[in-house]
Amino acid sequence: MEGFWKPHRVVMAAVGLGLVALAVIYGRWDWLANPKYQLLLVKGIWLSIWLTVVTMAVGMVLAIPIGLAQAVGPWYLAAPARVFCTVIRGTPLLMQIWLLYYGLGSLFPGTWVQKSELWPILRQAWPYAVVALSLSVAGYEGEVMRGAFKSVPHGQLEAGKAMGIPRFTLFRRIWLPQALQRVLPTIGGETVLQLKSTPLLSTITIMETYAVAGRIRQDTFIIYEPLLLLALIYMCLTGLIVLLFRWFEAQTPSRTA
């Protein structure tokens, strides 16, 4: 931290603190004391985190075969994978979410699905949310993984083959770990982007942080304060993700300086 507190930074920090103090003193924050809103906020933040983590995990699991198919697969696997990535990356996520929720969701009532055991789940919004966000991750990360698989030095795989390592073990122990290690910083950035796309789910009735703030604004007629708190919450969550990935990256031994 030596050298950070130069005179102009002290002034800027003071101005920043002053702005925060102004917002705290002159803004209306009484709604924060309401236990109903506190509970909603905590639940909303938890849901935002849960959705980010689950969809990143599911999406990455899908992205690995998609990336592999594009990198080394035969054309009948590579072509559909490329089309999938292009469609996902070429259309807005909001539209994908609405297509799944309104479109797919409208097909089920009146069919066998409505009578099946799955209906209590499928009539809620979260399955569509999880599927839409996971497919989005799969599309973007599939492209990232394609590059990652290709960037692992060929000698590593040849050495493994020469040692008589079976193909799947070779993939699991040598190819995948090295590919993942290379894209860890990219995946960190994508996780932040994923967190920032969760507010789109508020449009399909998912009560995550953004939707909670919208609800508070509707109930109390306060325009700015919930939005400022919202921005603050997302900044904290982003910071958390960045720190987490910095820690991840420190865990993997790397000789590249």
Place this chain on the structure above:
Amino acid sequence: MACPPVSQLSSFELLGLGECGWGDTLLLGLGNSILIALGAYALGFGIGVAGAFGKLYGGPVTKDLAAVYTTLVRAVPELVLILILYYAVPGLVNEVLVAMGRETIVLPQFLTGVVVLAFVQGAYQTEVLRGAILAVPHGQIEAARAMGMSPFLVARRIIFPLMTANAVPGLGNLWLNATKDTALLAVIGFAELTKATYQASATTKAFFTFYPAAMALYLVISLVSIYGFGRIEKWARRGQRDVRG
């Protein structure tokens, strides 16, 4: 002309122009989306150039302010920023107008949308352009300074031509983001392509006609843009040695 019930119309009739179809609604939305994306991208490019030069060559205060701007914008979801700015920008403009003794105005939604998206784009473009400028060999800039060129001339004659090739891939990605981010304005009720699709499909229940059609339109924009930026990069890299060998 009375239209037959929606259930009797085929997908082609629904997508067609004229009274019974929604084609003109979609095309109008597409036009709005492209106009907003173009406006936001151009304005964002201005912000990006200023931000990048500020970050690299500005004084200590300018540097820190630019850093705060890019960090904040990139850490907060676009939707939240759009909502904050959507209420803040007209409010600020009107306060200035009142302070100047004029009457308040209602800002056109289109203009607000462009300004809001440009503010977001600017932060990302700042980072892309900063990286591109940093990749310009330092000796070139030193040589230009040694020849007595003014900072403005160095920027125009040396930095801009040399950084273009480095900046084009990143700027291309940001243009694709800009076209897709226009969809976010649907949430605040602006009639761009996504909103038009929502309205058309909600009225007719023909979800699997309108969503794929609109997605195809977005996809066409993306593919044409990717091709266009590929051409621009090729042009910007003319005369450079091919490192692939």
